Amino acid sequence: MNDMAAVQGQEPVQVCLLAGKIMLQSGAETYRVEDTMTRMADALGLSGSHSYVTPTGIVFQSGETESAKLIRIVERTTDLQKVSAVNDISRKLHSGDITAAEAHALLREIESEKHAYPMPLQMAAAALSSGCFTLMFRGQAEDFLPGLLCGGVGFAAYLLFHRLVKVKFFAEFTAALIIGLLATGFVQISLGRDLDKIIIGSVMPLVPGLLITNAVRDLMAGHLVSGLSRGAEAFLTAFAIGAGIAVVFTLI
Amino acid sequence: MYILVHLLISFIASGAFGILFNAPKRTLLQCGLSGMLGWLVYILLEPRMESVFSTVAATFLVGVLSQLFARVYKKPVIIFSVAGIIPLVPGGLAYDAMRRFVENEYNLAVELAAKAFLLSGSIAIGLVLSEVLGQLLIRRIPRQTRKRTAKP
Numbered sequence: 001m002n003d004m005a006a007v008q009g010q011e012p013v014q015v016c017l018l019a020g021k022i023m024l025q026s027g028a029e030t031y032r033v034e035d036t037m038t039r040m041a042d043a044l045g046l047s048g049s050h051s052y053v054t055p056t057g058i059v060f061q062s063g064e065t066e067s068a069k070l071i072r073i074v075e076r077t078t079d080l081q082k083v084s085a086v087n088d089i090s091r092k093l094h095s096g097d098i099t100a101a102e103a104h105a106l107l108r109e110i111e112s113e114k115h116a117y118p119m120p121l122q123m124a125a126a127a128l129s130s131g132c133f134t135l136m137f138r139g140q141a142e143d144f145l146p147g148l149l150c151g152g153v154g155f156a157a158y159l160l161f162h163r164l165v166k167v168k169f170f171a172e173f174t175a176a177l178i179i180g181l182l183a184t185g186f187v188q189i190s191l192g193r194d195l196d197k198i199i200i201g202s203v204m205p206l207v208p209g210l211l212i213t214n215a216v217r218d219l220m221a222g223h224l225v226s227g228l229s230r231g232a233e234a235f236l237t238a239f240a241i242g243a244g245i246a247v248v249f250t251l252i
Numbered sequence: 253m254y255i256l257v258h259l260l261i262s263f264i265a266s267g268a269f270g271i272l273f274n275a276p277k278r279t280l281l282q283c284g285l286s287g288m289l290g291w292l293v294y295i296l297l298e299p300r301m302e303s304v305f306s307t308v309a310a311t312f313l314v315g316v317l318s319q320l321f322a323r324v325y326k327k328p329v330i331i332f333s334v335a336g337i338i339p340l341v342p343g344g345l346a347y348d349a350m351r352r353f354v355e356n357e358y359n360l361a362v363e364l365a366a367k368a369f370l371l372s373g374s375i376a377i378g379l380v381l382s383e384v385l386g387q388l389l390i391r392r393i394p395r396q397t398r399k400r401t402a403k404p
Contacts, residue, residue, distance in 0.1 A: 079274040116274045129268035132261040216376035242350035
């Protein structure tokens with residue numbers, strides 16, 4: 001058991017690092033991660049700690065004379081449930097409701113948890129929101145169904161390709177391509193009328209809304225490196241979607 | 253009637269986005285609500301005013317609501333604000349810009365892209381404004397709900 005073997009002085013550091021890692025992997029803003037880590041360190045009695053967080057890694061130093069610890073972040077998804085759970089633990093730790101060891105155990109539990117919603121439900125949600133967005137962008141009522149179908153299939157394709165190939169750009173590109181082709185097909189068999197509206201609605205689940213917001217919030221909070229790199233990530237996603245749709249337009 | 257339909261679909265769309273972002277089950281309703289009210293402000297203002305201004309106003313409301321929800325339900329602000337601003341993201345404009353680029357109409361494309369960029373900027377401004385307002389208010393009204401123990 002790693003838990004038991006942990007040296008007494010090491011555990012608080014590990015708790016902070018684990019909390020930061022989970023939050024960053026789940027799509028929290030960089031400044032919030034740093035804030036939470038510092039608060040937890042304070043609550044655990046590590047005064048004078050410093051953390052430096054970028055979207056791809058965390059450097060944490062527990063005290064002036066301690067050596068710094070580093071964690072590399074490879075996968076980043078969006079899982080607000082985990083962000084909120086870590087937030088709760090940090091709050092409880094701060095108010096003294098739980099000890100460091102309990103917090104560590106809870107964090108490990110959170111880390112190994114799966115997403116809050118099963119994949120079919122996520123696809124259904126993507127489909128539903130696509131259909132609604134088609135209407136919100138002033139589509140006709142008959143565009144709802146094709147928007148719903150394209151959005152659902154597109155998001156499913158994104159999840160599938162992301163699992164097959166670990167390159168996010170490729171998954172987004174392919175999903176956008178499939179959405180474009182499918183929407184064109186639907187309009188051809190006159191199941192929908194307005195091609196533009198259907199495509200816009202269907203790509204909305206892939207649009208990097210969270211990334212853009214986080215990028216700007218990080219920039220405003222003075223985390224220039226994180227803000228710029230998140231902005232680059234958002235731009236790359238937008239570019240992938242645009243390129244996928246562009247290919248469809250050059251084909252027809 | 254038009255507004256009612258838009259209220260309903262924006263509520264559903266924002267709530268569904270909450271599911272996509274794995275927001276906790278108990279917050280989905282609030283996610284939908286903030287998205288709905290933001291979109292309501294946007295569609296009411298948009299025909300009369302500049303779209304940049306209406307986006308700022310709508311995101312400001314979304315931000316204020318998210319801060320409120322975050323206080324009441326003790327959850328991070330990001331859960332509510334992200335789902336709320338999703339309807340306001342200029343996806344349509346960005347798409348149009350991309351399409352013009354492919355059709356070799358570069359002038360129009362750059363114009364549309366600039367507009368989309370401005371709108372994303374105004375979303376950010378709205379959010380930051382609401383955050384600043386929230387911080388100012390919190391400094392005035394001391395928090396009673398949260399125990400402040402080991403804070404220097």
